Amino acid sequence: MSLPRVDRQLAALLRGCALLVAAIVLLILLFLVKESWPVLRHVALTRFVTDASWHPVQGLYKLTPMLSATLYSTLGAVLLAAPLGVASALFSRYYAPPLLAGCYRRLIELLAGIPSVVYGFWGLTTLAPIIGRLHPPGVSLLTGILVLTLMILPTVALTVDAALAAVPIAYVRGAAALGLSRWGLISGVALPTARSGIAAGIMLAAGRAVGETMAVLMVAGNVVQQPHSVFDSVRTLTANIALEMAYATGDHRAALFVSGLALMAMLLVLVGAAELVGRERHHV
C-alpha cells in the first residue's frame, strides 16, 4: 500500500529532522575527538596515567587525581543515595498515609527541580562551614559527596517509585493473603520484583553524579591531588574542565577535551549497563 503524496513528503521531512537529531550525538563525539586530536596524536594514552603531575602547559597530563576524585565522589554519593532513595520510595508507596505520600512525592519532585548551581551555592555557604568546623578546610570530598547525594536522591527515589508501582497488584494481595508482615511483603515480594527497575535507577543516578559539574566545582575545593581522607579537597574531571576552559589554549585545551572524552566513555558504560539491566526486566 502506498501512501498519498502529501504523506510521503511529510514522512521524508520528518525523517530528515530525526536524522539530524540522531546525528547530534555523533557530532558531539566527532568534535570531542577533533579537538582532542592535537594531544592524542603525539601523547600516548598511558601518559594520562603515568605522567608526574597535571601541568598541561608543561606537557604533563596526569589525569588520575581527577579520575579518582570523580570515582570516589560518585561512589560515595551512590552508596548514600541508593538506600535513602529506596527508603524514600518505599515510604511514599507502602508506609505513608495517602495524603502524606502525595506531599512527600511532590517534595521529591521539587528537590529534583532545584538547579545544581543552587545546591552548590547552598553547600558552599552552609554545609562547607559546618564540615570545616569538624575538620578544615570544609570544602572537601565529603562535602562534595553529601551535596551529590542530595542531588541524585530524587533520581533514585522517583525511578524506584515507578518500578514499585509496576509490581503487579496480585503479588501484593497474594503476599497479604499469606499473612506476611509489611516488611516481609517488601523484602520478599516488592523489592525482588522491582529489582531491575531499581538497578536501572541507581545506574541513572550514578551517571548524573559522574557528569555533575557545578555542585562539586563549588564545594569540593578543587585542589588537584589524590585524596587520602574524605576531608581532603579534590578536583573532579568535570570541575577541571569548567575551571580551566576559560584560559586553556593549544595542547592544554586539547587535554581538556580528552577528559571530556573520558567522561563520555564512562557515560556510555553506564548507559550500556542500564540497558543490559533493563533488558533483563523483560524476562522476569
Next chain:
Amino acid sequence: MSKNGLATLLIWLTAALVSGVFVWLLSDIIIHGLPKLSGAFLVEAPKNAGRSGGIAPIIVSTGLILLVAMATAAPLGLATAVLLSEFTRHDSVFSRLVRRSLDVLAGVPSIVFGLFGNAFFCIYLGLGFSILSGGLTLACMVLPLLIRTAEEGLRSAPNDYRLAAAALGMSRSTALLHLLLPAATPAIAAGLMLGIGRAGAETAALIFTSGYVDRMPDSLFDSGRALSVHIYDLSMNVAGGDANAYTSALVLIILLLIINSIAMGLAKQWSVIAV
C-alpha cells in the same frame, strides 16, 4: 524490636531526614534571599560586579537563551516524536537507531555539552560567545526530554482516531494535524515546560557558550549571562557577592517552581503522562 518494626522506624526516619534537609535548604535561601528581593532588584542593572544593583539584564539574557533553545528544539523534537510514533514501526532499524542515540544524548554530562557547544557553535560556526550559541547548546540538551514527552502524548491518543481517519480516507497528515496533535497538545506543552525548566537550571553548558557578560544584550549575537551563571559567578568569583547570590537563587527557584508547576498541572489535568 522485630525486623518489621525496625524497617518501619528506619523508613520513617529517612523520610523525616530528607524532608528536614529540604526544608533547611529552602528556608536558608528564603531567609537570606528575601530581604533584598524587590521590584527594583528585578529591573535594575547589576552594579559593582553584581554585589549591588539588580539582575534586569540577566533575566533578559536568560529569557533570550531559553527562547532560542525552545524555538530550535521544539519543532525538531516534535517532528522526531511524530516520526517515531506515527510513521515508523517501533522495532524498525531506523527508529531503534534514533532511540539509541537519544538515550545516549540524554545522559551526556552538561559540561560535555559545554565543550561541544564551545567547539562547534562558538568556534566552528563562528557564533562566538553569544546567546545564540548558548541557546543552541541547550537545544541539543533538552531534545531527548521533549521527544520522549511528545511521543508518549501521541501514543496515548486513542487508536480509534487513526482507524476512523483511515476509514474516512483522510491522509495521515490530515489526521495528524486535526486529530492526533490536538489530542497530544497537553503532553507536548508539559514537555515544553519541563524542557524550559531543565534548560533554565543549566549552568555548566552555558559558561563557555553564552558567556559571562552582564550587560543588557543588544542582539542574539551578544554574550549574555544566564541567571544560574550569575549565581555561580557571585558565589565563587566575587567576594561579598553572597547576598545578591541568595536573592538570585531565590528568583531562579521561584521561576523554576512556577514552570514546573505548570508542567505538572498540565500533565495531571489531562493525565496523559506520568512525570
